[in-house]
Every structure is written in C-alpha cells, then in structure tokens.
Amino acid sequence: MHHISTKIKELAQKAILDCYQVKENSLIIKPTSKEFDADFTIVIFPLVKRLKKSPQEIGDTLGKYMLDRLEWIVDFKTIKGFLNISLSDRIWFDVLDDIADTPHFGQQKNKGEKLLVEYSSPNTNKPLHLGHIRNILLGWSISNILETAGYEVVRTQIINDRGIAICKSMIAWSLYGENKTPKSQNIKGDLFVGNYYVLFDKKFNEEYAAWQKTNTAQIIFNNNSKKLTEELFFKKYKNEYFNNYSQLGKLTRKMLQDWENNDPDVLNLWKKMRSWVLEGFDETLDALNVSIDKDYFESETYLTGKSIVEEGLQKNIFYKKDDGSVWIDLEQNNLGQKIILRSDGTSVYITQDLGTADLRYKDYKMDGMIYVVGNEQDYHFQALFATLKALNRPYADKLFHLSYGMVDLPSGKMKSREGTVVDADDLIKEVIEEATQSTKERGVLDDLSPKEIQDINAKIGLAALKFFILKVQSKKRMVFDPKESVDMQGQTGPYIQNAFVRIRSIQRKANKMNLNGADSKYSILNVYEKNLIKLLLDYPHTIQIASNTLEPSEIANYAYNLAKAYHRFYHEVKILSDPDRSAVLFRLKLSHQVSDVLKNAFYLLGIQMPQKM
RNA sequence: GGCCCCGUAGCUCAACUGGAUAGAGCAGCUGACUUCUAAUCAGCAGGUUUCAGGUUCGAGUCCUGACGGGGUCACCA
Numbered sequence: 271m272h273h274i275s276t277k278i279k280e281l282a283q284k285a286i287l288d289c290y291q292v293k294e295n296s297l298i299i300k301p302t303s304k305e306f307d308a309d310f311t312i313v314i315f316p317l318v319k320r321l322k323k324s325p326q327e328i329g330d331t332l333g334k335y336m337l338d339r340l341e342w343i344v345d346f347k348t349i350k351g352f353l354n355i356s357l358s359d360r361i362w363f364d365v366l367d368d369i370a371d372t373p374h375f376g377q378q379k380n381k382g383e384k385l386l387v388e389y390s391s392p393n394t395n396k397p398l399h400l401g402h403i404r405n406i407l408l409g410w411s412i413s414n415i416l417e418t419a420g421y422e423v424v425r426t427q428i429i430n431d432r433g434i435a436i437c438k439s440m441i442a443w444s445l446y447g448e449n450k451t452p453k454s455q456n457i458k459g460d461l462f463v464g465n466y467y468v469l470f471d472k473k474f475n476e477e478y479a480a481w482q483k484t485n486t487a488q489i490i491f492n493n494n495s496k497k498l499t500e501e502l503f504f505k506k507y508k509n510e511y512f513n514n515y516s517q518l519g520k521l522t523r524k525m526l527q528d529w530e531n532n533d534p535d536v537l538n539l540w541k542k543m544r545s546w547v548l549e550g551f552d553e554t555l556d557a558l559n560v561s562i563d564k565d566y567f568e569s570e571t572y573l574t575g576k577s578i579v580e581e582g583l584q585k586n587i588f589y590k591k592d593d594g595s596v597w598i599d600l601e602q603n604n605l606g607q608k609i610i611l612r613s614d615g616t617s618v619y620i621t622q623d624l625g626t627a628d629l630r631y632k633d634y635k636m637d638g639m640i641y642v643v644g645n646e647q648d649y650h651f652q653a654l655f656a657t658l659k660a661l662n663r664p665y666a667d668k669l670f671h672l673s674y675g676m677v678d679l680p681s682g683k684m685k686s687r688e689g690t691v692v693d694a695d696d697l698i699k700e701v702i703e704e705a706t707q708s709t710k711e712r713g714v715l716d717d718l719s720p721k722e723i724q725d726i727n728a729k730i731g732l733a734a735l736k737f738f739i740l741k742v743q744s745k746k747r748m749v750f751d752p753k754e755s756v757d758m759q760g761q762t763g764p765y766i767q768n769a770f771v772r773i774r775s776i777q778r779k780a781n782k783m784n785l786n787g788a789d790s791k792y793s794i795l796n797v798y799e800k801n802l803i804k805l806l807l808d809y810p811h812t813i814q815i816a817s818n819t820l821e822p823s824e825i826a827n828y829a830y831n832l833a834k835a836y837h838r839f840y841h842e843v844k845i846l847s848d849p850d851r852s853a854v855l856f857r858l859k860l861s862h863q864v865s866d867v868l869k870n871a872f873y874l875l876g877i878q879m880p881q882k883m
Numbered sequence: 884g885g886c887c888c889c890g891u892a893g894c895u896c897a898a899c900u901g902g903a904u905a906g907a908g909c910a911g912c913u914g915a916c917u918u919c920u921a922a923u924c925a926g927c928a929g930g931u932u933u934c935a936g937g938u939u940c941g942a943g944u945c946c947u948g949a950c951g952g953g954g955u956c957a958c959c960a
Contacts, residue, residue, distance in 0.1 A: 612958040761908040841924045
C-alpha cells in the first residue's frame with residue numbers, strides 16, 4: 271500500500287503498451303499541483319511525438335483504460351498535456367491503516383552494508399565553534415538517516431592532537447601557566463587550553479614587534495623589502511621569523527621534536543593538556559546531545575600511512591622523486607600530481623588519511639565511508655578517493671565527501687583574528703536562555719518541576735539552533751544570524767515541536783474522556799485530512815532521498831511541511847468536539863500518526879520533542 | 884590566471900531532479916483566542932529566478948559565454 275504512485279505508474283505503462291503497442295519506461299508521475307482537484311498527474315507530453323496523437327486524445331485513452339482496471343481510480347481529466355487522476359477516499363483510509371500497522375514506519379529493511387561516518391574532527395588547541403556545530407549536526411543527522419535507510423553506521427572522528435599548533439599552547443602553558451588547571455580556574459578544559467593558544471600568539475606578536483626594531487631586523491628589511499612598507503613586509507615575514515629568529519618559535523619547534531622523540535616530560539604535559547581539551551569537547555557534544563562511537567587520533571595514526579606508501583611503491587602505484595619524496599600521478603582523473611610523503615620521510619595530510627582509512631577497515635570492515643568535511647577540502651578528498659581506488663581498497667567504491675559550505679555571519683566571514691568566531695558553548699547557552707525567557711513569559715510550564723522545565727527549555731532552544739542550520743542544503747554556504755537562530759516562530763524547530771505538543775495535549779485530553787478504540791465508519795475525508803495522509807505516505811520516500819543525497823535538509827523541510835499541514839488541520843477541523851464519534855476517533859488516529867512521524871523525523875535531525883511547551 | 888562550488892522576494896531559505904500561474908518564513912500591513920495550547924491560523928503586498936545566447940512541446944533546473952561572491956591550486960591540516 272506504500273506504493274500507490276508506483277502502482278499507477280505501472281498501470282499507465284501497461285496502458286500505453288496495450289493501447290499503442292509502445293513501451294515507455296521513463297514515464298513521469300507526480301502529485302497533482304494544488305490548483306487542480308486530483309491526486310496524481312501523469313505527464314503526457316513525452317508521448318505526443320512518439321504516438322503522433324494529440325495530448326488530449328492520449329490522455330483520455332489512457333485515463334479511460336486505467337479507470338476501467340483499478341477500482342480505486344474514480345475519475346480522470348486531461349488538462350492540456352496533463353492526465354490528472356483522482357482516487358477514492360477509501361484508498362487513503364487504507365493507507366493510513368497501513369501506516370498505523372507498520373511498526374517503525376519509515377525504517378527500511380537492513381541493507382547488510384556497514385558505513386562509517388566521520389564528523390566533528392577538531393584540533394585539540396581551541397574550543398569548538400559555529401563551523402564545528404554545522405559539521406557535527408550534519409554528521410550526526412546523516413548517521414541517523416543512513417541507519418533508518420537500512421545501513422549499519424559507525425560514527426567516528428579523527429582528532430588532530432599533534433603538530434606545531436598543539437605545541438604552541440603547551441609552550442604558553444609551561445611559560446605562563448603557573449600550574450593552573452581548568453579545575454583550579456573553574457574553566458572548561460578546551461577553553462582553558464584555547465586561552466593559552468591565544469596567549470602564545472599574543473606573546474609571540476609582542477616578541478616580534480620588539481624584534482622589528484633591532485638592527486638585525488632593519489638590515490633584513492632594507493635588503494629584502496622590495497618597495498613594501500615596513501608594516502607589510504613584516505606581516506609577510508612572520509613565518510620566517512618564527513622559524514629562524516623567534517625565541518618562542520625555537521622553543522616550540524624543539525618541543526615538537528621532543529614530542530616525536532617520545533620525551534617523557536613533554537609527553538606527560540601533552541597528555542595532561544589533551545585530556546583537558548577532550549573533556550571539554552565531551553561536554554559540548556553532550557550539550558548538543560550527540561555522540562561518537564570511536565575516536566581516532568592523529569598521534570596514533572600518523573605513522574601507519576607509511577606502510578601503505580611502501581605498498582604503493584612496490585606496486586608502482588606511487589613513484590619516488592630524486593629527493594626522496596613520494597607521489598601519485600592522478601593526471602587521468604584531472605587531479606595532477608599529488609604528494610604522498612615528504613622528502614624527509616614525514617607524513618602529510620593524505621598519508622594520515624590513507625593510514626586512518628586502513629585502520630578503520632581493520633577495525634570495522636566497513637563497506638564505505640562518508641567524510642563530513644568543509645568544501646575547502648574538495649580537492650583533497652577527490653585525491654584521497656582516487657588514491658584509495660588506485661590502491662584497490664575494498665571500500666574504495668563507496669567513499670563520499672559530504673562537503674558543506676562555510677557558515678558566515680551577517681557581518682561577513684568568521685575570523686578568529688578579529689574575534690568574530692561564534693563559540694559553540696556560548697551559542698548553545700544563548701539559545702537555551704532564549705527559550706527559557708520565552709517559556710517563562712508564556713507561563714505554560716509553571717506546574718512542572720525545575721528539572722523538567724530545564725529539560726524542556728534545552729529541547730526547545732536546541733531545536734531552534736539545529737533546525738536553523740539543518741534546513742539549509744549542506745553544500746550551500748549559509749548566513750547564520752544569531753538573532754534569527756533563536757527565533758521560535760514560523761519556519762523553525764519550535765514551530766514543529768509545537769505541532770507535536772498540540773497533539774500530545776489532545777491525546778491527554780482524549781484519554782481523560784475515555785476516547786479509545788477503533789471506528790471505521792468515518793468515510794468522507796476533508797482536504798486537510800487527505801493532505802496529511804499524503805504527506806505521511808511521503809515519509810519513507812523522503813528518507814530514501816535524504817539517504818541517497820546525504821542531505822538532512824530533505825528531512826527538515828519535510829518535517830516543516832508536515833507540521834504546517836497539521837497546524838492548518840488543527841485550526842480548521844474540530845478534533846475532540848466533533849459530534850460524530852467516528853470522526854473523532856479517526857482524527858485521533860491521524861493525529862497520532864502525525865506525531866509519530868514528526869517525532870521520528872526530528873530524531874533523524876537529532877532534535878528531541880518536549881511533551882509540553 | 885587554471886580548476887571547483889554558489890547566485891531565486893528587502894532578508895533567510897524551498898521548488899519532489901526538465902513539467903501546469905516559481906513557493907514558505909522573517910520584516911511590513913489587515914483580520915481570527917468565553918472554543919482541543921495564538922510558539923497558531925487566514926488575507927494583502929512583495930519576482931524579468933544576475934545577464935546574454937542555445938538545446939525542446941516545455942528551462943530556476945541542462946549546455947556555452949559573460950558578470951558577481953566564495954573556495955582551492957603547500958613537502959599546512
């Protein structure tokens with residue numbers, strides 16, 4: 271019964287075959303648009319040329335044929351090149367019954383495939399920000415969607431916990447930290463460490479500014495300035511200063527070497543500070559109500575890629591230049607030459623990713639992987655996938671880059687140097703605060719315990735934030751207006767929650783009225799009811815699309831449309847006070863199914879439903 | 884400059900993948916709570932889908948070329 275449209279399509283194809291002895295495979299069937307009174311529409315135009323008959327004649331012939339064969343087709347009309355088909359109400363009652371009888375409606379059957387999803391993937395030197403939030407929400411949501419679409423899913427991340435940037439915060443803490451800890455300062459661990467990362471930059475800039483006045487610096491400037499102003503020259507020279515003259519730079523590079531040589535003091539410091547950051551990350555993920563099954567750390571995987579480099583060289587998939595660096599030729603994929611290993615034998619970004627991929631295969635034997643990473647890395651992933659393909663990895667045919675656009679502020683790009691980065695924890699706090707204000711004003715939660723109130727406010731605030739981000743197609747760059755993100759009216763998460771809460775409220779009342787049981791006498795659907803059933807029927811299809819296109823926004827927009835249709839229905843139709851008992855029971859049943867699907871769809875987005883609001 | 888992505892109402896986004904008169908929300912204006920929760924509903928207004936060509940019965944969607952925005956072209960990640 272979930273396949274009304276495919277049934278109609280098949281019948282239409284049969285009709286074409288029987289009436290015109292022509293086979294038509296790419297028939298288009300779609301829901302009839304609102305301004306016409308029918309249920310499904312078959313587009314006739316493509317047939318006109320082949321059959322050399324008028325659209326009207328073809329439509330009428332096919333319509334009549336179908337009307338005669340299927341009892342639940344009750345009418346048809348050919349308008350211009352469109353054959354509009356009307357179905358009997360009974361089929362929609364059957365559909366609703368069928369949905370109600372389907373346990374876990376929307377859940378597709380097991381595909382027997384395991385997919386690994388990578389998201390979040392932060393650096394352990396500063397707290398998460400708005401960009402990470404988009405990443406995490408997309409990763410979490412697509413994981414849920416894939417599970418519902420029948421895949422087994424493993425949620426992972428790769429944590430960048432090594433390298434020069436990490437050492438900067440370690441140096442700053444050793445020099446200026448006075449043995450303070452997140453606990454002693456009562457600061458969240460990731461923010462605590464991030465502050466030292468910022469402090470390093472500040473101290474380094476001071477050091478650099480002082481150095482610029484020295485004779486050495488002036489000589490360098492005079493010899494190399496090439497007409498640049500002093501300011502501009504030293505801006506460009508910063509990196510070289512760090513590597514060749516800076517005291518702090520020297521300390522930092524020394525620390526990285528010591529780290530790679532397993533110096534116990536450095537390792538201890540590194541472990542301590544890393545654990546602070548990771549604790550902080552955990553808190554943020556908790557606050558967002560998401561989780562990750564398995565962490566991979568670059569500190570653990572950065573060496574493993576090297577065995578793959580050996581393998582690639584042996585199989586002549588990679589080649590070595592005279593200086594010792596290793597490359598792969600991806601010219602036939604239009605991706606040029608890609609470096610796989612540095613001339614000094616140390617690994618680069620892609621080396622790690624090759625290693626991590628194999629490590630994951632060893633751990634999980636997955637059939638494929640999805641990397642949730644910003645679109646500035648499109649090229650990297652093309653190269654990575656092509657390389658894994660060249661290496662003939664068993665999972666190489668099912669690798670996807672869920673490439674999402676940057677998040678801008680109304681004022682423009684987020685820039686850490688200009689302090690315009692929106693901190694994840696601040697943002698979460700803010701949206702919950704906004705929800706709290708709102709529920710307080712409206713007084714709807716007054717009879718609940720403080721804990722329940724807090725819980726509901728968190729659900730509402732997070733719904734606003736998450737929906738605001740997930741409703742946008744992932745590949746599009748989006749503008750994040752903090753003011754709009756806490757909006758709770760119109761096309762928002764709370765609007766959809768509100769539809770759910772209205773249904774719960776009705777159900778509570780219905781229970782008190784002892785309105786239970788089934789009644790099948792209700793037989794005439796109004797447009798609002800029919801519309802809701804049609805939308806419910808769309809749900810599995812929507813999951814399919816979202817899963818195929820890796821697009822949570824499909825679910826977000828679907829949920830909005832369903833909630834909107836319910837709000838309309840709620841306003842236009844008496845549910846409990848209708849004198850016809852069979853109507854009441856039918857509408858309760860319909861409402862219940864709507865609430866189930868809304869709840870499920872929101873689950874797919876990682877958003878929870880409150881019972882009251 | 885080469886390659887990749889984006890361009891739809893004042894703003895934020897849709898448009899079932901080529902189908903009928905391009906839809907929602909916000910902001911603005913008007914109306915609906917003694918009635919199942921008004922975080923709601925209805926209405927008004929808002930568009931040469933950046934531009935110019937092309938493909939065809941039919942283009943916001945496909946192709947070409949401009950223009951505008953962003954990304955990327957590291958032995959960074």
